[in-house]
Amino acid sequence: MSSASALPFDIFRPFKNTIEAFTPRDTLPWEELAPRVLRYMTEDGIVGLRPRHEVDAMSDWVDDQLGPARGAAILDIGCGPGLYSNRLAAHGYRVTGIDIAEPFLEHARAEAQAQGLSCDYRKLSMFDMTYDAEFAAALLLQSIAGRLSEPELGDLLLAIRRALQPGGSLICEFQVKSARFESAEPTVSESLSLLGQSPWSDEPHAWLLRDLYFPASDDNVNHHLILRADGPPAEYWSCFRLYTVPALTELMERCGLEVRAAFGPLPGRALLPDDSSCLIWAQRSAVESGWFSSGSAIPS
Ligand SMILES: C[S@@+](CC[C@H](N)C(=O)[O-])C[C@H]1O[C@@H](n2cnc3c(N)ncnc32)[C@H](O)[C@@H]1O
Numbered sequence: 001m002s003s004a005s006a007l008p009f010d011i012f013r014p015f016k017n018t019i020e021a022f023t024p025r026d027t028l029p030w031e032e033l034a035p036r037v038l039r040y041m042t043e044d045g046i047v048g049l050r051p052r053h054e055v056d057a058m059s060d061w062v063d064d065q066l067g068p069a070r071g072a073a074i075l076d077i078g079c080g081p082g083l084y085s086n087r088l089a090a091h092g093y094r095v096t097g098i099d100i101a102e103p104f105l106e107h108a109r110a111e112a113q114a115q116g117l118s119c120d121y122r123k124l125s126m127f128d129m130t131y132d133a134e135f136a137a138a139l140l141l142q143s144i145a146g147r148l149s150e151p152e153l154g155d156l157l158l159a160i161r162r163a164l165q166p167g168g169s170l171i172c173e174f175q176v177k178s179a180r181f182e183s184a185e186p187t188v189s190e191s192l193s194l195l196g197q198s199p200w201s202d203e204p205h206a207w208l209l210r211d212l213y214f215p216a217s218d219d220n221v222n223h224h225l226i227l228r229a230d231g232p233p234a235e236y237w238s239c240f241r242l243y244t245v246p247a248l249t250e251l252m253e254r255c256g257l258e259v260r261a262a263f264g265p266l267p268g269r270a271l272l273p274d275d276s277s278c279l280i281w282a283q284r285s286a287v288e289s290g291w292f293s294s295g296s297a298i299p300s
Pocket residue numbers: 030031049050077078079080081082083084098099100101104124125126127140141142143144
């Protein structure tokens with residue numbers, strides 16, 4: 001594995017040079033990060049989340065093109081601070097937003113109340129959903145789909161399929177294998193930022209980011225090390241599976257979801273070689289197929 005720079009990462013943590021060393025695949029402390037993420041706002045919106053105009057474009061597309069009847073029920077999975085949920089509620093939909101980070105949910109509820117909207121925000125993990133044919137559409141955006149192992153993702157897609165009404169739509173965002181990931185060998189690059197405050201910490205700190213690519217499994221890992229004067233180093237990582245549209249189409253179909261269209265990061269716009277994410281629009285199909293990750297076939 002070739003390294004672009006030699007920063008003091010390994011003084012604090014042993015080098016992880018296999019994808020298996022990054023287990024579980026996501027260790028970000030969402031509940032702890034959320035209140036600090038919400039402090040970093042510009043006129044374009046919350047830093048690190050989609051800018052306002054892109055959230056507007058996505059919400060308008062769901063309203064205009066996806067076409068659930070106004071008043072229909074929409075599920076926003078990993079809704080965060082409710083950017084999409086509240087806009088869709090403003091368009092007249094009955095929105096349920098679920099997330100594991102209470103501070104995000106509180107922000108979403110406060111925004112909804114300020115705008116006179118009624119949204120149902122619940123603290124619920126996407127892995128614990130038991131909805132049954134309740135929603136005309138589901139969103140899984142800038143969320144953790146790409147951070148899951150394939151069996152975990154299969155189980156989640158099954159739960160989403162079950163949550164959708166027959167013919168209901170899923171809009172799901174995934175990381176894709178962009179032109180920057182062309183090496184046949186594992187790669188690593190590093191960066192160092194010295195920060196006063198950031199979503200990582202309220203105290204001055206160093207943020208070391210190691211970006212790894214494992215071509216054998218097409219995984220991209222963001223490995224973070226946060227060094228603070230007032231405490232031990234904190235270490236987090238996220239592993240993103242880099243999909244292709246044909247692989248996602250096959251996976252969706254195995255889970256009883258029929259892919260209708262694939263876009264770049266914004267709906268209606270084609271996927272380009274440099275895009276790092278894509279949107280998949282799939283519909284709950286009538287046909288069951290065979291996903292057996294939990295030892296059972298697709299439930300009806
Ligand atoms: C990058 S944020 C995206 C938020 C929102 N979808 C958006 O695009 O603005 C990812 C969200 O996923 C939530 N999340 C992570 N794991 C989750 C889980 N198991 N169940 C539900 N939400 C989860 C996090 O708390 C966080 O709000």
